[in-house]
Amino acid sequence: MTPTLVFDIETVPDVAGLRTLHGLSEDMTDTQVAEMAFQQRRQSTGSDFLQLHLQRVVAISCALRERDSFRTWTLGNPEDSEAEIIRRFFEGIEKYTPQLVSWNGGGFDLPVLHYRAMIHGIQAPRYWDMGEDDREFKWNNYISRYHTRHLDLMDLIALYQPRANAPLDQIAQLCGFPGKLGMDGSKVWDAFQGGEIVAIRNYCETDVANTYLVFLRFQLMRGVLTPAQYQDECDLVRSQLGKIDATHWREFLDAWKQPA
Numbered sequence: 001m002t003p004t005l006v007f008d009i010e011t012v013p014d015v016a017g018l019r020t021l022h023g024l025s026e027d028m029t030d031t032q033v034a035e036m037a038f039q040q041r042r043q044s045t046g047s048d049f050l051q052l053h054l055q056r057v058v059a060i061s062c063a064l065r066e067r068d069s070f071r072t073w074t075l076g077n078p079e080d081s082e083a084e085i086i087r088r089f090f091e092g093i094e095k096y097t098p099q100l101v102s103w104n105g106g107g108f109d110l111p112v113l114h115y116r117a118m119i120h121g122i123q124a125p126r127y128w129d130m131g132e133d134d135r136e137f138k139w140n141n142y143i144s145r146y147h148t149r150h151l152d153l154m155d156l157i158a159l160y161q162p163r164a165n166a167p168l169d170q171i172a173q174l175c176g177f178p179g180k181l182g183m184d185g186s187k188v189w190d191a192f193q194g195g196e197i198v199a200i201r202n203y204c205e206t207d208v209a210n211t212y213l214v215f216l217r218f219q220l221m222r223g224v225l226t227p228a229q230y231q232d233e234c235d236l237v238r239s240q241l242g243k244i245d246a247t248h249w250r251e252f253l254d255a256w257k258q259p260a
Contacts, residue, residue, distance in 0.1 A: 003066035005098035006215065007089070008207045009109045010185070010200050011055035012192045013037060017119075018054060031193060052108065053115040057082050058192060060089050061204035063212040064098070065233075070240045072209055074201040083120040086113060090124035093142070097126060099149060103168040103211045106145060106152040153215060172210040175217050178255035181206055181248070202248040209252060213237065 013034040018024065024033055038048035061074045076085040090113075092098070102109055117124060131138025142150045145160070158164035173179040183191065183203040191200050213234065220230040238256070241249045 003098040006063040010059040014056040
């Protein structure tokens with residue numbers, strides 16, 4: 001059984017990078033630097049969403065399904081550097097070659113990880129293989145949009161049409177899953193400034209759980225799972241999450257009331 005690894009990242013403005021690019025004084029606070037970048041972005045695009053190469057990764061959460069187990073976790077420790085958590089992500093791919101599953105991973109998460117890995121000089125030869133080293137990767141690799149070694153659920157379900165994209169939170173709720181609880185991506189920068197990195201990591205973990213559950217519904221829809229197998233998979237998730245003594249998982253399970 002090929003391991004299935006669902007992943008999600010959370011980011012904040014790359015303040016250090018912005019200082020470098022704009023030659024900003026150290027007298028400016030991180031908040032001031034970020035606000036300057038937001039204002040410039042709003043003036044040019046109407047949105048304060050920064051370019052992907054200026055997104056600093058502060059959390060990468062994963063949900064792993066392999067053999068008879070399911071588990072969720074966030075890479076590294078809260079105090080680890082961006083380089084360390086990105087290195088851990090690509091080392092996992094190097095070692096296990098899982099199928100990656102994401103929601104908008106092709107449009108956001110992976111491009112961000114590409115830029116940031118390059119900035120930090122992180123190697124990931126297995127991830128970048130497109131058949132040069134392993135001939136099987138010519139026909140199914142992590143990079144090509146229409147391959148399934150990385151399955152971007154949002155992109156595929158929308159038939160690669162941006163106007164058909166849908167937010168994970170709404171799709172999860174419509175399928176009877178909890179969706180986002182207490183935080184969303186727009187609140188991460190404020191939470192980070194407030195030192196709430198653990199809350200960010202917990203939020204990221206619930207996002208990968210939602211993504212995995214939507215992935216199960218997708219597998220049911222396409223006939224990979226029978227209704228009985230699908231229910232068994234959902235029960236496994238409930239059971240494993242119920243063993244974790246953590247507030248965010250108790251809230252997640254309490255919100256997951258509708259039969260899946």
